[in-house]
Amino acid sequence: MSGNRETLLYLDGVSVTFDGFRALNSLSLVLAEGEMRAVIGPNGAGKTTMMDVITGKTRPDTGKVVFGKDTDLTKMDEPAIADLGIGRKFQKPTVFEPHTVWDNLLLALAGDRRPRFTLWARQTSEESDRIDAILKTIRLREHRDRRSGDLSHGQKQWLEIGMLLAQEPQLLLVDEPVAGMTDAETEQTAELLREINRTRSVVVVEHDMAFVRALGVKVTVLHEGSVLSEGSIDHVSNDPRVIEVYLGR
Amino acid sequence: MSPWTFRLCLVAVLGGAALLSVLNLALPETAAFHVPTYAISLAGKYLSFAMLALAVDLVWGFAGILTLGHAAFFALGGYAMGMYLMRQIGTRGVYGNAILPDFMVFLNYKELPWFWHGFDNPAFAIAMVILVPAVLALIFGWLAFRSRVSGVYLSIITQALTYALLLAFFRNDMGFGGNNGLTDFKDIFGIPLQESSTRCGMLIVTAIFLAAALLVARYLVTSRFGKVLIAVRDTESRTRFLGYRPERYKLFVWVLSAVIAGIGGALYVPQVGIINPGEFSPANSIESVIWVAVGGRGTLVGAVLGAVLVNLGKTVFTGALPELWLFALGALFILVTLLLPGGILGLLGRPPRRPKNVTPAAEPAE
Ligand SMILES: Nc1ncnc2c1ncn2[C@@H]1O[C@H](COP(=O)(O)OP(=O)(O)OP(=O)(O)O)[C@@H](O)[C@H]1O
Numbered sequence A: 001m002s003g004n005r006e007t008l009l010y011l012d013g014v015s016v017t018f019d020g021f022r023a024l025n026s027l028s029l030v031l032a033e034g035e036m037r038a039v040i041g042p043n044g045a046g047k048t049t050m051m052d053v054i055t056g057k058t059r060p061d062t063g064k065v066v067f068g069k070d071t072d073l074t075k076m077d078e079p080a081i082a083d084l085g086i087g088r089k090f091q092k093p094t095v096f097e098p099h100t101v102w103d104n105l106l107l108a109l110a111g112d113r114r115p116r117f118t119l120w121a122r123q124t125s126e127e128s129d130r131i132d133a134i135l136k137t138i139r140l141r142e143h144r145d146r147r148s149g150d151l152s153h154g155q156k157q158w159l160e161i162g163m164l165l166a167q168e169p170q171l172l173l174v175d176e177p178v179a180g181m182t183d184a185e186t187e188q189t190a191e192l193l194r195e196i197n198r199t200r201s202v203v204v205v206e207h208d209m210a211f212v213r214a215l216g217v218k219v220t221v222l223h224e225g226s227v228l229s230e231g232s233i234d235h236v237s238n239d240p241r242v243i244e245v246y247l248g249r
Numbered sequence B: 001m002s003p004w005t006f007r008l009c010l011v012a013v014l015g016g017a018a019l020l021s022v023l024n025l026a027l028p029e030t031a032a033f034h035v036p037t038y039a040i041s042l043a044g045k046y047l048s049f050a051m052l053a054l055a056v057d058l059v060w061g062f063a064g065i066l067t068l069g070h071a072a073f074f075a076l077g078g079y080a081m082g083m084y085l086m087r088q089i090g091t092r093g094v095y096g097n098a099i100l101p102d103f104m105v106f107l108n109y110k111e112l113p114w115f116w117h118g119f120d121n122p123a124f125a126i127a128m129v130i131l132v133p134a135v136l137a138l139i140f141g142w143l144a145f146r147s148r149v150s151g152v153y154l155s156i157i158t159q160a161l162t163y164a165l166l167l168a169f170f171r172n173d174m175g176f177g178g179n180n181g182l183t184d185f186k187d188i189f190g191i192p193l194q195e196s197s198t199r200c201g202m203l204i205v206t207a208i209f210l211a212a213a214l215l216v217a218r219y220l221v222t223s224r225f226g227k228v229l230i231a232v233r234d235t236e237s238r239t240r241f242l243g244y245r246p247e248r249y250k251l252f253v254w255v256l257s258a259v260i261a262g263i264g265g266a267l268y269v270p271q272v273g274i275i276n277p278g279e280f281s282p283a284n285s286i287e288s289v290i291w292v293a294v295g296g297r298g299t300l301v302g303a304v305l306g307a308v309l310v311n312l313g314k315t316v317f318t319g320a321l322p323e324l325w326l327f328a329l330g331a332l333f334i335l336v337t338l339l340l341p342g343g344i345l346g347l348l349g350r351p352p353r354r355p356k357n358v359t360p361a362a363e364p365a366e
């Protein structure tokens, strides 16, 4: 399916050590342009650490992280990587709590990030149209003027996905988007991600197997910092090693 | 920081200064409502402190930088003004030296140190009031924010900064009058300092500067810049993943805040008539943080209110029981922290949006 598409993201032999503990162990992964990939694995497998490495939060001890043709992400810091078009949703939903839902999206909208711009910036009608459209997509229209800290857990998850959309990234890294959601919300989120994937590449980390199945994409299983198995959901869930370390418990 | 408290604060600052001046100048000294000149200068001092408090609130309330060294910027602005006022004395000093201030003659200086040149020119002195705090803040902030020093560590180095300046300014060979500082001023811009009308004028000018600083600060914190700043305060790392560079935002507001503090110091010195190294003492910086906490952090208006009220209290208290003031201040701080996390302004209904140190910030660590 993705065999002849351009490679968007390429992790090559990435290792990360925290005080002697190997969180990532020579991890390699290839993501094609326009692909959506699900990443699963037991707690502590290194899924979040992988996202930290891609987004510049953590520098790997060894290995390469290449974005697009030849951009080496390990040499860049977080804002520069965000600028390139990599957006991230955190495992714990992280929104700007004192701000309204609207303002959260406004701050996330792609645009000039420099103080000299934001000091004088006036909201344009183009910006409000885009925020309106995102509010509709993430189903938070009636909540636009609420303080985002007062939203429910699931609503915060969506707001954060909305902020991700507002950034207009090429690649979205989504860490556990459906944690704490009801079944109906989970289903809607799967739908939303599939929709997003029509125009953007996505890496989604999730423990919820029903959700992963609903996404219907290639799955990578991480274990102790490296890839244990990779393939369709049916392939990996029948892999005896995966059953042993993850699904069997 | 609702609009009405903000407007009320502007009116109170400007109207209060005008009213006190009228009551001082227009009424005979025997009249019941006459305001004595020393009270005018006292009010001017409070408003100068309010500028320091406003500066602290900008960085603490909106950028989460708990500064424990802001009095350093205030004192530097004060010294720049003090140097101008010293040069204004001219031959009227005890030693009658037209160039050298008294303390330099006393310490056997042969000529004016290079860094005193230009301070006889008011425009130059005013430029220094702004530039010296700004440049120091720029260097300090650039180093600190770029290497992501924050929290307690940052607080400690701000305290170290003011302490280092305290020690330096105490030294006689620094050329700033050592222990005694700069004093015995005669004129400002050629106008005799002791006149009641000059005192009232200085109070009104201070009120105008404070009002202007409030307006600038309010514009800043309600702009999109301010929204980013508040986001940085609560969840700094999250803003980075959105492509913002928090260090630039912090640096800008830090330097602006230092300038406001410096102007406050420059307004303070002619009204109290002296600037000495004691203004750099760590306790002063800590007091300014307490004013903000008492008035209400992150509200701008609260900073002004807190500075005026606490200093009014200090004037009354130190008159009656001087040795107990520090205990009273400490107790006030503890009470406010425990019982009034939103400060006085938090009491006035519509609680200010609670700063994040009350509910620990949700850091996107994992
Ligand atoms: N900053 C850090 N310092 C020390 N150890 C860390 C740090 N970050 C992660 N680790 C450790 O690295 C390992 C991998 O963590 P990571 O968060 O990537 O796991 P995960 O696969 O996301 O797990 P979960 O499913 O629980 O979210 C864990 O054992 C964790 O304790």
Ligand SMILES: [Mg+2]
Binding pocket: A047, A048, A049, A091, A175, B366
């Ligand atoms: Mg994780």
